[in-house]
Amino acid sequence: MKAFSKSPTAAADEVEAARSFLARASVIIDAKLHELVPVETRAPTHLHQAIRWSLFAGGKRLRPALLLAAGEAFGATHDGLLRSACAFEMVHTYSLIHDDLPAMDDDSLRRGRSTCHVQFGEATAILAGDALQTLAFGAIAEDENLDSDKRVRVISELARAAGTPDGMIAGQCYDLAAESRSVSVQELETIHQHKTGALIRACARCGAIIAGASEHDIENISAYAAHLGLLFQITDDLLDVTSTAEDLGKTPGKDARSQKATYPALYGIEKAHSLAERACEEACAHLDRIETPTPVLRSIARFVLARTT
């Protein structure tokens, strides 16, 4: 229970430290993303506008920031981490664009603005998502700050975490298959481990891999991030129940209306809260097994937990 023995002030300080780290990380990630994605004035302009519309919609950059934080903890510099971090954000954004499509979740609002297909049409939204995935892999392959061995290792991690049968696309399938019917706790966990967990876990792993961390440390970072991913999903589900559209930047209560499997739906709000606390605690317990100090990673877990309080 080490992670929870701190005073409320200390915990608030950690949340503030994470907020500050994330804000700084966002700035450098956004700058690099601007560099990696074709400018809007370049043909085909409609496509590049659509890509940028979704990529620069005010996302929190949690995934790439996590990659930076994990890499920095083990001594990597921004130079070696930034392209990989951006690649993960591009894959995350592509998945949001495709998830929002009429044939999928049919969402019209995301991060406080129209979704890509509402703004640019469905065909362009499909292609913008496709292109972001392609750009992500290309960005890592051409990263001159990493040797080729590390590039292929990061690409392999990204592909496994984003794909099927162990990654995000498989999770999206499980999620679609679970709509409009009741799901077990086991199924809910499978959905989230694949849909959101795998990519978050791979972000943290890749930071450690780029930094040349030991296998022992990479495994503990993976376990930390697996619990962080769960924590993130629970708090996301809770926010959907408890927030207004303005707070959330997307249509709230949508999960309940579409009978989506969520933690509050399955456990109730109170129990979902305590599951979130437990996930934060377990994430931090894995950090305790790493010799290198990891205050930023710890503060990120605290920050995610604090989203719902």
Add this chain to the structure above:
Amino acid sequence: MKAFSKSPTAAADEVEAARSFLARASVIIDAKLHELVPVETRAPTHLHQAIRWSLFAGGKRLRPALLLAAGEAFGATHDGLLRSACAFEMVHTYSLIHDDLPAMDDDSLRRGRSTCHVQFGEATAILAGDALQTLAFGAIAEDENLDSDKRVRVISELARAAGTPDGMIAGQCYDLAAESRSVSVQELETIHQHKTGALIRACARCGAIIAGASEHDIENISAYAAHLGLLFQITDDLLDVTSTAEDLGKTPGKDARSQKATYPALYGIEKAHSLAERACEEACAHLDRIETPTPVLRSIARFVLARTT
């Protein structure tokens, strides 16, 4: 005019040689694709069925065969070429699945069977295409028969050829923007160079790159393949005009009905034929600049030309 000085019998022999090469290549490519893609019985089964439905629909495997032919010409073995070849086929298949979607070309028939979204639903078809792209990059990243330097080079070539602003996705945007209005010769060429040409060219380049060919040879192989891609597009357009659904395995005359920009529409059938002959000739002229003998690559150009006669 060396390429055309042969007797009709010699030309027929070349076509036969290509047919035989492509048939043999198909078998080993299909075997490797079966290995690289999750089995249908693995969860999520619906997704893996959809992926396999489209990937094993009887495609000609022209792109991966071209990669093998180019690689073999410069002395590479199948072991070093096969995963990359399969990756290009996966990207090609993903693009067909997404192109066929209702929001795009809205096609219900492809290679003689229902398109992916007709068979498995639109959401699964989007995800199957997404997953094939991911699997493609992962397959190269984890290719133990190639050193890491070559893997990242092939991944970079694939990403550029499949993406935007210089590749396939950009081409698909240009194509969509050209529907239902008249296009210039220049625009038609831009569409095809991006939409189909870039990927075909990259296949041939990657074969040569994996084999360790010189930059001079890689450039000539690129130029050969650029003309081959044009040749392929013209003959494809011609087949759409002159074939029945049974011959074609997809809805014929569809290009004309949707007022798609095509070579026969812009030039007439006869002139399109002579443009195809010219493209074949120029492709072969670039092969003449390579010291290594390239009979298979030459025969493939002959074979593509012969599709319409």
